[in-house]
Amino acid sequence: MKKTIMRRVLLTLTTAVMIFAPASFVIVRADDSLPKVSLNADNLGPRSIEELTSKVITRDYAFAWQTMVEALEQNRPDLLDGYFTGTAKQDLTQRIADQKKTDVRVRYLDHGHKLDAIFYSPAGDAMQLRDHANLEVNVMDGQKVIHSEQVNLQYIVLMTPGADRWLVRDLEVAPEAKP
Amino acid sequence: MRTFFPSLLVWIVTTIAVFAAEVHPPSQMSAGVSFSMPSSGGGQGTLYLIGPAHLSKRQVNLGTDIEVDGDEVERVGRYTVILCTDQCSASEFYVHPAGPDRLSLLVHPSRVPVSNPNAISAVAVVWDVYHNLELSPETVKFTVNPDEHTSLSEARTTNNGIAWIRLTSAAKSGVVKLQASVGKVSEIRVVQQVASDACNLRIRASSASKKITVETDPVRDCSGNFVPDGTVVSFTMTDSAGKTTVDVPIKRGVAKVEMPAHGRARITAASGVVTGNELDMGGGE
Numbered sequence: 001m002k003k004t005i006m007r008r009v010l011l012t013l014t015t016a017v018m019i020f021a022p023a024s025f026v027i028v029r030a031d032d033s034l035p036k037v038s039l040n041a042d043n044l045g046p047r048s049i050e051e052l053t054s055k056v057i058t059r060d061y062a063f064a065w066q067t068m069v070e071a072l073e074q075n076r077p078d079l080l081d082g083y084f085t086g087t088a089k090q091d092l093t094q095r096i097a098d099q100k101k102t103d104v105r106v107r108y109l110d111h112g113h114k115l116d117a118i119f120y121s122p123a124g125d126a127m128q129l130r131d132h133a134n135l136e137v138n139v140m141d142g143q144k145v146i147h148s149e150q151v152n153l154q155y156i157v158l159m160t161p162g163a164d165r166w167l168v169r170d171l172e173v174a175p176e177a178k179p
Numbered sequence: 180m181r182t183f184f185p186s187l188l189v190w191i192v193t194t195i196a197v198f199a200a201e202v203h204p205p206s207q208m209s210a211g212v213s214f215s216m217p218s219s220g221g222g223q224g225t226l227y228l229i230g231p232a233h234l235s236k237r238q239v240n241l242g243t244d245i246e247v248d249g250d251e252v253e254r255v256g257r258y259t260v261i262l263c264t265d266q267c268s269a270s271e272f273y274v275h276p277a278g279p280d281r282l283s284l285l286v287h288p289s290r291v292p293v294s295n296p297n298a299i300s301a302v303a304v305v306w307d308v309y310h311n312l313e314l315s316p317e318t319v320k321f322t323v324n325p326d327e328h329t330s331l332s333e334a335r336t337t338n339n340g341i342a343w344i345r346l347t348s349a350a351k352s353g354v355v356k357l358q359a360s361v362g363k364v365s366e367i368r369v370v371q372q373v374a375s376d377a378c379n380l381r382i383r384a385s386s387a388s389k390k391i392t393v394e395t396d397p398v399r400d401c402s403g404n405f406v407p408d409g410t411v412v413s414f415t416m417t418d419s420a421g422k423t424t425v426d427v428p429i430k431r432g433v434a435k436v437e438m439p440a441h442g443r444a445r446i447t448a449a450s451g452v453v454t455g456n457e458l459d460m461g462g463g464e
Contacts, residue, residue: 146227
């Protein structure tokens with residue numbers, strides 16, 4: 001009798017997993033969607049960029065933004081470890097600490113980035129880029145949205161190579177014309 | 180009567196919107212400098228200040244100047260100020276770097292062969308005291324000191340905070356100091372210039388009791404610098420037993436090896452792409 005009950009429970013659980021697993025897979029995939037990033041390296045110097053490097057820079061910058069948005073959304077500085085270093089990481093870590101303290105959060109909806117590579121060091125150990133980012137910014141106090149805006153921001157970005165990826169070392173907003 | 184109440188509602192909403200508390204920050208300012216922002220309205224409100232590395236929330240008295248400490252605006256970039264009463268109003272300002280105060284100097288490589296054109300690269304990144312990239316053009320002076328008495332300088336203007344230069348290594352091996360300076364700030368890196376590949380490799384040999392001892396003359400590059408110890412010299416001996424190759428690192432400027440002799444032997448030496456003279460042992464050189 002006990003065996004029969006156990007079998008039924010197991011069967012029910014297996015069926016439930018089979019039904020809900022694809023749904024949760026889709027959700028995970030949706031969360032993992034990367035922001036659109038394009039790279040223009042026409043005016044880059046003094047070192048020319050290799051094709052593989054241009055792909056990796058584009059990919060890693062997209063991952064950096066994805067993790068930054070998640071880190072700020074979830075107040076999780078540990079998410080910054082993957083794609084940030086130096087002052088960029090310090091700044092964001094500090095901001096997350098302030099978010100926790102005040103219960104105020106900044107939420108970004110990332111509508112994409114147009115990167116212009118402007119400097120690639122002769123030894124290949126640093127790259128500077130200008131990012132034209134299109135973002136929707138929502139400031140929330142608790143659950144209440146207190147400010148919302150659509151902005152085009154120009155970032156000056158310094159990236160340096162890590163063991164297997166490029167890391168954002170410095171990320172600064174420069175004044176630019178409004179949308 | 181039907182239109183009176185909606186109109187009244189619109190008037191009330193418009194009036195509230197018109198008289199909503201506002202704060203007026205300066206449009207731009209320098210990093211780390213305290214300032215005040217005049218505010219309008221009356222009573223109390225909540226002020227939010229959001230910057231690249233800062234987020235604060237505090238109660239403020241409306242209609243007065245709101246003070247912002249310098250340590251709240253140390254990082255450059257865009258800051259958003261939000262003032263909330265019943266409604267919220269937002270404004271923004273930019274913080275600019277405080278002026279050049281720090282230099283990051285990247286020099287590559289740390290060891291370089293002599294007389295190598297454009298082999299050394301130096302990249303200087305200019306920061307302010309708060310480690311903000313100094314985006315306005317600054318003149319960086321690169322100075323090379325090949326020895327105690329000589330100094331060569333060249334100036335470069337920064338573009339987006341970065342200046343760079345390429346240098347040819349000197350003909351003489353040794354330490355070279357490379358300095359970058361902007362204003363009163365400077366950074367120094369040291370590059371070790373080492374001898375290039377061996378040049379005119381010469382060997383000599385002597386035989387005793389079925390052994391041949393082969394030794395190079397002091398191994399130098401084409402500029403006369405000693406090739407560093409550890410550089411490998413390959414000795415190859417061809418005799419009746421066949422061909423034998425022995426790799427020997429240079430020690431104290433020379434490479435030396437003992438090889439068994441089987442009658443007449445031909446000996447050669449090579450280091451990198453350079454081959455030395457050929458010796459014929461057993462029948463004389």
